[in-house]
Amino acid sequence: MSPSLNLPPLNDPRCALIVIDVQNDFIPGGQLAVRGGDEIVPLINRLATHFRNVVIAQDWHPTGHASFASSHPGHAPFDSVQLPYGAQTLWPDHCIQGSHGAQLHADLDLPHAQLIVRKGCNRDIDSYSAFVEADRRTPTGLTGYLKERGIDTVYLVGLALDYCVAWSALDARAAGFSTALIVDACRAIDLDGSLQRALGEMEAAGVKLMNSQALAN
Template sequence: MSITPQPTDALLVIDLQNDFCPAVDGIGGALAVKDGNQIVPIVNRLSQRFEHVILTQDWHPRGHISFASSHPGAMPFTTIEVAYGTQTLWPDHCVQGTPGADLHPGLDIPHAELILRKGFRREIDSYSAFLEDDHKTPTGLASYLRERGLKRIFLCGLAYDFCVRFSAIDGTAAGFECIVIEDATRAVGISGSVEETQAAFANKNVQLIQANVLTS
């Protein structure tokens, strides 16, 4: 099987930021996904096959609801109940204006058309590129894609079992064909999150492919 990207396709690069990659020279690594930096060259190569590329950027204020430090006595990677449901607590990461929130310095996609910032509301988290975690507040991405006439979305980036997962599920629900490039992602891998992601993709008919099936 081979797939040739079309003018109505877009590559959606999820949260390829310093804090989600192992630290380099003391920068980043606050919520590092194992081997997250290894996908950067793959994503760069993929981007050259797409006319349309969109980047997302986690962009949290200090004291964000998803930070364990915002809840006295709470530990990272535990969960609490908040107004919109169950919230996983994380180490402080991707804080607005910090080097950790910057896009990975190895990312080389000068033709990217849009950088969509998410997670900037203090009282709600945002995994998905399409909806906040209340599953009703839109980011505006769906409207942007429709106005540009983009219909099929190829997803890569970090992390497979959280932001890539929820972006693909919400994009599918919004009427887009969503395809995850599996070897251009990496997973956090906590509490069965990878298995849950696989099951969710199967249930919602989200296709998984490898980067090498995409041709120029």
């Protein structure tokens, strides 16, 4: 894990827990299941009780989204294509707006969450990050929300560690937030070494990697 940083207590009003994409399609049995994705739900619920500020990010794609393999004849899930903003990994259709797969996991219990940020809503641009879409120019508005609330420290949990969680963590650091990733409250896809790449990139960017035991039981 990363070296210790001076982070404020979890219940400090300057801190927020950001819960990334704990949705049915990323849970075993879903269209883009992350192995063990359901295992983190009880831990996230426990961690959240220690935070005053909780934000949920939710993948929310229109039908025919550019990131879906079904939108590119002749291509299959996990192929890569070039879109106007660069390389795009293609995925099975998932988290379609209003569908069961897009709903938050039924056991996710975060009654005091103050904001749900929906991402991937633009049909032509993917959005792994809860902060900035994949064109790296279009903000979701989360940075402004957190800064207006006086929040300067974020802890991230959720799915998948090596994609949406990692991109969100890197963008949080780029926006100037002190950022910690709670590794055991995440699960990864690990496609072609993506997990180790993501962990290395986050550490290099100054994201603190930690386990929940270092926080609160």
